[in-house]
Amino acid sequence: xxxxxxxxxxxxxxxxxxxxxxxxxxxxxxxxxxxxxxxxxxxxxxxxxxxxxxxxxxxxxxxxxxxxxxxxxxxxxxxxxxxxxxxxxxxxxxxxxxxxxxxxxxxxxxxxxxxxxxxxxxxxxxxxxxxxxxxxxxxxxxxxxxxxxxxxxxxxxxxxxxxxxxxxxxxxxxxxxxxxxxxxxxxxxxxxxxxxxxxxxxxxx
Amino acid sequence: xxxxxxxxxxxxxxxxxxxxxxxxxxxxxxxxxxxxxxxxxxxxxxxxxxxxxxxxxxxxxxxxxxxxxxxxxxxxxxxxxxxxxxxxxxxxxxxxxxxxxxxxxxxxxxxxxxxxxxxxxxxxxxxxxxxxxxxxxxxxxxxxxxxxxxxxxxxxxxxxxxxxxxxxxxxxxxxxxxxxxxxxxxxxxxxxxxxxxxxxxxxxxxxxxxxxxxxxxxxxxxxxxxxxxxxxxxxxxxxxxxxxxxxxxxxxxxxxxxxxxxxxxxxxxxxxxxxxxxxxxxxxxxxxxxxxxxxxxxxxxxxxxxxxxxxxxxxxxxxxxxxxxxxxxxxxxxxxxxxxxxxxxxxxxxxxxxxxxxxxxxxxxxxxxxxxxxxxxxxxxxxxxxxxxxxxxxxxxxxxxxxxxxxxxxxxxxxxxxxxxxxxxxxxxxxxxxxxxxxxxxxxxxxxxxxxxxxxxxxxxxxxxxxxxxxxxxxxxxxxxxxxxxxxxxxxxxxxxxx
Ligand SMILES: Nc1nc2c(ncn2[C@@H]2O[C@H](COP(=O)(O)OP(=O)(O)O)[C@@H](O)[C@H]2O)c(=O)[nH]1
Ligand SMILES: [Mg+2]
Numbered sequence: 001x002x003x004x005x006x007x008x009x010x011x012x013x014x015x016x017x018x019x020x021x022x023x024x025x026x027x028x029x030x031x032x033x034x035x036x037x038x039x040x041x042x043x044x045x046x047x048x049x050x051x052x053x054x055x056x057x058x059x060x061x062x063x064x065x066x067x068x069x070x071x072x073x074x075x076x077x078x079x080x081x082x083x084x085x086x087x088x089x090x091x092x093x094x095x096x097x098x099x100x101x102x103x104x105x106x107x108x109x110x111x112x113x114x115x116x117x118x119x120x121x122x123x124x125x126x127x128x129x130x131x132x133x134x135x136x137x138x139x140x141x142x143x144x145x146x147x148x149x150x151x152x153x154x155x156x157x158x159x160x161x162x163x164x165x166x167x168x169x170x171x172x173x174x175x176x177x178x179x180x181x182x183x184x185x186x187x188x189x190x191x192x193x194x195x196x197x198x199x200x201x202x203x204x205x
Numbered sequence: 206x207x208x209x210x211x212x213x214x215x216x217x218x219x220x221x222x223x224x225x226x227x228x229x230x231x232x233x234x235x236x237x238x239x240x241x242x243x244x245x246x247x248x249x250x251x252x253x254x255x256x257x258x259x260x261x262x263x264x265x266x267x268x269x270x271x272x273x274x275x276x277x278x279x280x281x282x283x284x285x286x287x288x289x290x291x292x293x294x295x296x297x298x299x300x301x302x303x304x305x306x307x308x309x310x311x312x313x314x315x316x317x318x319x320x321x322x323x324x325x326x327x328x329x330x331x332x333x334x335x336x337x338x339x340x341x342x343x344x345x346x347x348x349x350x351x352x353x354x355x356x357x358x359x360x361x362x363x364x365x366x367x368x369x370x371x372x373x374x375x376x377x378x379x380x381x382x383x384x385x386x387x388x389x390x391x392x393x394x395x396x397x398x399x400x401x402x403x404x405x406x407x408x409x410x411x412x413x414x415x416x417x418x419x420x421x422x423x424x425x426x427x428x429x430x431x432x433x434x435x436x437x438x439x440x441x442x443x444x445x446x447x448x449x450x451x452x453x454x455x456x457x458x459x460x461x462x463x464x465x466x467x468x469x470x471x472x473x474x475x476x477x478x479x480x481x482x483x484x485x486x487x488x489x490x491x492x493x494x495x496x497x498x499x500x501x502x503x504x505x506x507x508x509x510x511x512x513x514x515x516x517x518x519x520x521x522x523x524x525x526x527x528x529x530x531x532x533x534x535x536x537x538x539x540x541x542x543x544x545x546x547x548x549x550x551x552x553x554x555x556x557x558x559x560x561x562x563x564x565x566x567x568x569x570x571x572x573x574x575x576x577x578x579x580x581x582x583x584x585x586x587x588x589x590x591x592x593x594x595x596x597x598x599x600x601x602x603x604x605x606x607x608x609x610x611x612x613x614x615x616x617x618x619x620x621x622x623x624x625x626x627x628x629x630x631x632x633x634x635x636x637x638x639x640x641x642x643x644x645x646x647x648x649x650x651x652x653x654x655x656x657x658x659x660x661x662x663x664x665x666x667x668x669x670x671x672x673x674x675x676x677x678x679x680x681x682x683x684x685x686x687x688x689x690x691x692x693x694x695x696x697x698x699x700x701x702x703x704x
Binding site for chain 1: 344347348351352354355356358359362370404405406457459460465466467468469471
């Protein structure tokens, strides 16, 4: 069978236990939400293929156990990641403070050029919010990474966040291999041309 | 069929069936009178279509023109050649679509004005409804499909259910194996190959050295379950690091499902304090029983009041009782053998019973009144006690000197002088005991060589690293020298002033 994607990106979700990493992943990969909390005890992954600028990009997203006692083991998984989502819970001050520790963890264990993004999750819980949007934004600027507030419950920004991170990784890749740009635009044309003939026949069956 | 629409046209060469009653001349006449319906009843194509023999699903627009064959070339007159062909609709246009409502015929004509051939051309026009791609809808559809495929893929990733993620081994005893069962059930849609991953914090082992996992690989078919034994056994090799707090009963195992996730399994617990794996220096400060001192705190005892420190500080700082001459555990074991085992043959090679050995070790650690068991079990525990000491009775720092001196009794005696007090006391104590045994060699059949060989090894025990790093030949030479060193004390009177 032909390869069903052009690129494979490995992404990692990290952050304190309970901030909503697993829910964010389930929202993104299954468009579902479950409010019962089952602590992740290990490293799990799901995939989702997305289209970015005409390229099929398979995202393999690793969800990690956030508990402190697993810290030394989980950091061993940082190495292969091309992008990392740092997640905190806007209703939990401690999880926000810990983002600094998580960033230090990344600096010590992940590839130096890994793309990062900070997510303030549970933004649907406006009434119990303790971390303002502005503080999240400031922290992100301080570390020169993108920032977004998400809700795994309502789905707000979840998809956008992943697409943004994937796009940043792809852009970096394109900059590194400028030759590929040609390939991208050519295949764009090709895809459009193929649309009318190719899929016309295919879909009619 | 792969096609949405099929237009089939050409000289299909079907004729109007002639017969005795239906001659060429009649056909020509009917054609000239535009009596097409009468002629079509004899049209071979329409007959075959009706009988389902050809072009069954095809349709043909209604024919409202004269037969298109055969004319004299360059004229509009029927064939006048000798063959006198009957006119026929040879040239036809048929069409087909899965859903005939998508195709509509607008015209079906012949063109008699064309006279170059003996055929007249036919033409038809159709109106077709064709599918076109709406880019936005297409993208949406592809996204939906790929989302569903990905979801399906995620659902087929290996899935298991565990009976527990945490295993607690409480109150583990030295050298007593404890096993708990990890049950892994395959609740996914395909067989799962599982294995344990080495982790960097364990020097790339899958578990700490005192924890064994059996089996550590397994294939589980769907809905089936495997049982994996997690066995903790803290023996002489590991107990010292527990006493020194460089190790503890904690481990995180990484259970990997091939092609899928990793699951963390926590192992925790505690080792009951034990005299085994401790040091002589520590044990002489334990007046109560070891079990009453929490694991790891044994170390503090020896550090806070070493022998010399005690002398100077005893009055002011801590009113600790004076240290014992030798560890009471060593004393109890040897005394028992002196009382009951002097005449036993094979005292140190029999080994006794493991259940008895366990009870005896417990009694030493808990201060039970009596050692219960055969002399063989007690003798085996004595050897274990000596072998597991953090630093053996003859300290490692003097091993080389012992071996160098081994052929010379006087030099051997000098080495004894270089040993720290408690070590020297214990050494002399054991030598005295062994000599006592030799006094009974008539009954117990032991001789000095055999005892020197058994005790040379435990009194001057090499570390595990030393054993692993040397080859067999070197090791046997080393053991020979250690044995000779001890033999000098059994054969001569070298300890008399130290008793
Ligand atoms: N209201 C709200 N609850 C959320 C959201 N995301 C996660 N949760 C809840 O927070 C708890 C922890 O979520 P989980 O994804 O398991 O956290 P993880 O430990 O980071 O993986 C669960 O009870 C979720 O239902 C969110 O966006 N909004
Ligand atoms: Mg989780």
